[in-house]
Amino acid sequence: MFNVTNHIKSETAVEKNNPQTPFSVAKGTPQNNPFSIEKGTPQKPYFEKKELGEFNPFEARRVLNVCNICGYCNGFCDVFDAAQRRPALTTADLAHLAYLCHGCRNCLYACQYAPPHQFNINVPRTLTQMRQYSDALHVWPSALAGALRHSARTALLLTGGAIALLLGLIWLLAPNTNASGFYRVVSLPVMIVLAVIPLSWSLLALTRSWRSYWQLTRPQTAVVTWRSLRLALQDVVLLRNLRGGGHGCNDVDERFSHLRRRLHQGLLIGVGLCFAATLTALFYHHALGWSAPYPVVSIPVLLGTSGGIGIVLTTSGLLMLKWRGDLTPTTRSAQTADRTVLLVLMTVAVSGLALLIERETAAMAILLALHLGGVSALFALLPYSKLVHVGYRMMALVIEQMERQSAHHQSVLISE
Amino acid sequence: MNPAPLVIIGGGAAALCAAIAARQRGATVLLLEQAPRWQRGGNTRHSRNLRIAHDTITPLSLGTYSAAEFRADLDRATGTASNPALRQLLVDESATLTEWLAGAGVQLQPVTEGRVPPSRRTAFLRGGGTAMINALYARAAALGVMIRYDSAVTGLQFEDGRVIRVEVGRGAGAWSVTPQGVIVCSGGAQANRNWWRERWGAAAAGVVNRGIPHADGAVLNLLLQQGAQAVGDPTQAYLVAVDARSPADDGGIVTRIRCMPRGLVVDAHGQRRYDEGGDTASTRYARWGQRLLQFPGQVGYLLLDAQGLREAPPALVPPLRAPDLAVLAQQLKIPVPALRETVAAYNAAVQPPADAAQALDWHTVGLEPPKSRYALPLRERPFAAYPMRPGITFTYHGVGVDTQLRVLRRDGSSFENVWAAGMVMAPNIFSSGYVSGLALTISCVSGRLAGEQNSHL
Ligand SMILES: Cc1cc2nc3c(=O)[nH]c(=O)nc-3n(C[C@H](O)[C@H](O)[C@H](O)COP(=O)(O)OP(=O)(O)OC[C@H]3O[C@@H](n4cnc5c(N)ncnc54)[C@H](O)[C@@H]3O)c2cc1C
Ligand code: SF4
Numbered sequence: 098m099f100n101v102t103n104h105i106k107s108e109t110a111v112e113k114n115n116p117q118t119p120f121s122v123a124k125g126t127p128q129n130n131p132f133s134i135e136k137g138t139p140q141k142p143y144f145e146k147k148e149l150g151e152f153n154p155f156e157a158r159r160v161l162n163v164c165n166i167c168g169y170c171n172g173f174c175d176v177f178d179a180a181q182r183r184p185a186l187t188t189a190d191l192a193h194l195a196y197l198c199h200g201c202r203n204c205l206y207a208c209q210y211a212p213p214h215q216f217n218i219n220v221p222r223t224l225t226q227m228r229q230y231s232d233a234l235h236v237w238p239s240a241l242a243g244a245l246r247h248s249a250r251t252a253l254l255l256t257g258g259a260i261a262l263l264l265g266l267i268w269l270l271a272p273n274t275n276a277s278g279f280y281r282v283v284s285l286p287v288m289i290v291l292a293v294i295p296l297s298w299s300l301l302a303l304t305r306s307w308r309s310y311w312q313l314t315r316p317q318t319a320v321v322t323w324r325s326l327r328l329a330l331q332d333v334v335l336l337r338n339l340r341g342g343g344h345g346c347n348d349v350d351e352r353f354s355h356l357r358r359r360l361h362q363g364l365l366i367g368v369g370l371c372f373a374a375t376l377t378a379l380f381y382h383h384a385l386g387w388s389a390p391y392p393v394v395s396i397p398v399l400l401g402t403s404g405g406i407g408i409v410l411t412t413s414g415l416l417m418l419k420w421r422g423d424l425t426p427t428t429r430s431a432q433t434a435d436r437t438v439l440l441v442l443m444t445v446a447v448s449g450l451a452l453l454i455e456r457e458t459a460a461m462a463i464l465l466a467l468h469l470g471g472v473s474a475l476f477a478l479l480p481y482s483k484l485v486h487v488g489y490r491m492m493a494l495v496i497e498q499m500e501r502q503s504a505h506h507q508s509v510l511i512s513e
Numbered sequence: 514m515n516p517a518p519l520v521i522i523g524g525g526a527a528a529l530c531a532a533i534a535a536r537q538r539g540a541t542v543l544l545l546e547q548a549p550r551w552q553r554g555g556n557t558r559h560s561r562n563l564r565i566a567h568d569t570i571t572p573l574s575l576g577t578y579s580a581a582e583f584r585a586d587l588d589r590a591t592g593t594a595s596n597p598a599l600r601q602l603l604v605d606e607s608a609t610l611t612e613w614l615a616g617a618g619v620q621l622q623p624v625t626e627g628r629v630p631p632s633r634r635t636a637f638l639r640g641g642g643t644a645m646i647n648a649l650y651a652r653a654a655a656l657g658v659m660i661r662y663d664s665a666v667t668g669l670q671f672e673d674g675r676v677i678r679v680e681v682g683r684g685a686g687a688w689s690v691t692p693q694g695v696i697v698c699s700g701g702a703q704a705n706r707n708w709w710r711e712r713w714g715a716a717a718a719g720v721v722n723r724g725i726p727h728a729d730g731a732v733l734n735l736l737l738q739q740g741a742q743a744v745g746d747p748t749q750a751y752l753v754a755v756d757a758r759s760p761a762d763d764g765g766i767v768t769r770i771r772c773m774p775r776g777l778v779v780d781a782h783g784q785r786r787y788d789e790g791g792d793t794a795s796t797r798y799a800r801w802g803q804r805l806l807q808f809p810g811q812v813g814y815l816l817l818d819a820q821g822l823r824e825a826p827p828a829l830v831p832p833l834r835a836p837d838l839a840v841l842a843q844q845l846k847i848p849v850p851a852l853r854e855t856v857a858a859y860n861a862a863v864q865p866p867a868d869a870a871q872a873l874d875w876h877t878v879g880l881e882p883p884k885s886r887y888a889l890p891l892r893e894r895p896f897a898a899y900p901m902r903p904g905i906t907f908t909y910h911g912v913g914v915d916t917q918l919r920v921l922r923r924d925g926s927s928f929e930n931v932w933a934a935g936m937v938m939a940p941n942i943f944s945s946g947y948v949s950g951l952a953l954t955i956s957c958v959s960g961r962l963a964g965e966q967n968s969h970l
């Protein structure tokens with residue numbers, strides 16, 4: 098079992114005991130000096146590949162320290178300059194850098210030390226592991242770190258559970274013949290309870306997690322300004338750090354493309370549209386007293402439909418990229434976590450669209466259970482899935498912008 | 514039947530520029546790279562910048578650098594060229610290089626992004642040499658260059674001044690090809706331990722190869738055996754100081770030790786030999802590389818105290834540390850009294866300047882050798898040491914070529930269908946010294962020119 102406190106302990110142990118020697122120092126050498134040149138494999142454990150369970154920030158520190166000397170990749174994204182500003186590479190620094198990295202993968206294929214080179218420098222993978230490590234560190238309550246780590250299982254349980262609960266409710270409660278549309282099957286108060294309970298819990302958990310991350314990574318000297326917030330928001334909208342040097346990410350392999358970036362932006366828009374649809378419907382219901390179902394040509398339905406279609410298209414695209422993608426720059430568990438969230442989103446969107454088409458038929462009750470179950474599971478999953486990255490990444494971008502404004506950093510570049 | 518191909522030997526910058534230029538002009542091109550796929554790209558993998566002449570301000574440079582200035586820098590730093598016309602050609606052709614590379618898909622890093630120093634003389638590759646190599650391979654493949662990895666050229670058969678057969682590989686997997694022509698882009702001989710032993714004797718065992726392990730100079734030797742003209746200085750190599758704990762090959766750019774001016778450099782007997790503050794420009798790396806070759810066991814130790822360590826740049830391997838000099842000396846297997854005495858004599862000779870805050874102005878008085886700059890006393894514990902060795906970057910030995918990059922024979926005539934580009938012919942242009950970004954520029958420009966000579970093959 099993944100145990101965060103153990104990891105913190107073992108990190109300090111590593112810091113104290115690690116000989117920090119990537120190459121074995123041979124004894125009894127030709128010139129009788131202690132630093133002979135060794136051919137062949139260097140000493141473990143320095144270059145050993147570690148599974149996530151064994152991952153500790155020492156590996157991220159080793160990797161980024163090499164980057165801090167080399168600096169060749171500083172034209173791809175913000176990570177490399179930010180790392181040079183933090184030569185000590187403490188756990189807090191690494192947690193920040195891990196989220197500043199958007200995983201565009203440019204720096205893996207461009208690295209002269211990428212595996213199988215013995216230096217084994219794989220920045221995207223190492224920072225993915227560091228993100229997973231940091232997520233577990235900040236999850237609230239900490240007892241639920243396992244839920245985050247096994248995100249597929251958690252998502253399956255929650256989604257399955259929520260759908261089953263709804264089906265049970267529908268079966269138990271007789272249809273309300275006085276109400277119209279969906280409310281005939283599930284009353285509005287029940288719907289609201291199913292949304293509000295997981296959502297409030299999640300908001301509480303997210304606040305706790307994000308706050309503890311902020312307390313760890315915020316710079317001591319710089320302050321948050323409106324300008325840094327605006328620029329960070331711009332970075333989110335443009336996904337600037339996913340552009341690589343301008344030629345895009347390595348979506349599936351060494352080739353560059355902007356597809357992943359565009360799909361991610363599209364997904365964001367899709368989710369935004371659905372959110373807007375829900376808000377409009379709430380406004381209609383409570384402020385104007387118009388109750389659902391709304392006609393096909395109405396603002397909530399149009400927004401929801403286009404958002405739903407957007408989510409279906411972009412999640413399928415992203416799933417396809419993940420399906421075909423090279424696993425070297427990431428970890429299997431991160432890949433699973435990404436796919437899990439995409440599948441949940443897709444379930445919600447598909448059931449929502451189906452509900453619109455079938456809302457006059459007998460299938461409506463089942464589709465409604467699927468959709469509402471999916472939505473409340475999605476809400477509950479916010480802090481315990483990949484979705485939690487939203488806040489961490491936003492903070493990392495804000496911090497980067499703050500530092501850029503206050504520090505006049507000159508990259509240290511070497512060449513020959 | 515397919516036409517006989519133009520064979521390019523090598524897989525670094527020179528080879529790829531040659532392959533692309535020739536293919537763009539319609540040649541059928543076969544590129545033979547000795548390395549496996551993951552390690553393709555020769556020492557170009559490890560590089561970062563190119564030196565280019567430019568008369569106008571560009572996004573890559575905030576100043577101008579005329580061809581005349583480039584030429585003057587070369588003459589000053591590397592002496593006269595064995596082929597001055599070729600040197601001039603290189604300088605002139607460098608002016609169109611970045612545009613050509615960008616056209617081939619290579620990304621350069623504009624200074625306007627604020628992340629590269631506003632260097633007037635050199636342009637930086639975004640992502641470094643490996644990123645450039647990836648872009649060039651992708652372009653070459655898209656153009657239809659046939660690329661073979663794990664394909665070391667082991668023999669060249671000549672007939673009447675022409676190569677008629679290129680032999681690849683050894684043993685069961687060996688094969689051969691009849692070429693239309695051959696462009697040799699196989700780099701230097703800097704990874705060849707036998708070459709080192711012949712030149713340096715026992716000292717060779719103390720040298721590290723910074724680049725790829727494949728650069729054995731085998732093709733260079735094949736050409737020399739066939740009567741090609743030798744150019745350059747076969748006894749010299751470009752050496753820099755690297756961490757003694759670096760791997761034997763392929764440690765690249767990150768193994769360099771850089772902060773000699775901050776400390777003291779002693780040999781295995783605990784003696785200082787040179788003025789550590791004498792050279793603070795980037796030329797110091799090479800100067801120390803040459804010096805370390807003469808140290809006993811080719812090992813020197815850079816000593817720092819806690820203050821020096823705080824100011825030192827990040828290093829691949831942390832230094833050895835000890836609470837006091839005696840323990841440090843034991844770790845380094847240096848006689849304890851000798852090291853103590855060296856440090857004591859140094860501390861006693863340190864002379865603070867009028868403005869003590871100016872670290873640059875601290876110097877020693879009455880010490881031999883002196884330390885003329887940054888001579889701060891070594892007092893604050895703990896003490897630390899980086900063991901250093903000479904690391905070889907490239908050799909100054911190659912084949913003579915004419916201005917069309919045709920390989921010359923000893924009688925001054927040229928082979929009919931053999932060209933050379935990159936480090937294998939760079940000694941025509943310089944055979945001592947170095948200026949930053951020169952090697953890559955030579956490789957790219959000569960590769961492109963050699964490729965362009967082969968339009969109708
Ligand atoms: C650590 C380091 C950093 C450097 N940084 C810079 C820099 O910033 N700027 C700069 O200008 N220069 C730099 N240089 C020097 C520069 O990289 C090289 O000199 C230049 O790239 C050489 O290019 P090339 O194509 O001639 O040779 P290489 O890139 O070395 O290519 C030679 C190719 O030939 C292949 N080969 C060899 N023998 C055979 C054979 N028998 N059969 C088939 N193939 C063979 C090799 O596998 C290799 O692919 C650096 C060098 C090192 C080691
Ligand atoms: S080339 Fe490799 S070591 Fe250098 S900055 Fe990029 S990822 Fe880091």
Ligand code: SF4
Pocket residue numbers: 170173174175176197198199200201202203204205220221338
């Ligand atoms: S994967 Fe992309 S975003 Fe992450 S550090 Fe590398 S270049 Fe930067």
